[in-house]
Amino acid sequence: MTVRSWSVAGAVAVATVLSTACMSPRISMPAPVADPSAQAGGTCNEKSARFLLGKTVDERIAEDARVRSGARVVRVLRPGVAHDDEKRDARLNVEVDGLGQALAVRCG
DSSP, X not given: OOOOOOOHHHHHHHHHHHHHHHHSXXXXXXXXXXXXXXXXXXXXXXXXXXXXXXXXXXXXXXHHHHHHHTOSEEEEEOTTOOOOOOOOTTEEEEEEOTTOBEEEEEEO
């Protein structure tokens, strides 16, 4: 068995993070309903996410698009920000402009 020692500063930092996380208010929102036309197994269906086009994308609406599309992961592609070109069948990519409005949705 390995015993690890903590510094006082480290222990205080961990306690602060945990107490802040436990005390932060949580807003309960209804879970988005997956589109029945979305394929099972985490395969992305971009047609189900087209409702997003022209809307300002935030974390909540991006997650809604992910659920509706059946994708396992959603990635927001912002102008000027580097990203990998690896294609993943279970990923929904949302391309936004400088104002955060969705220009395109695609799987991969």
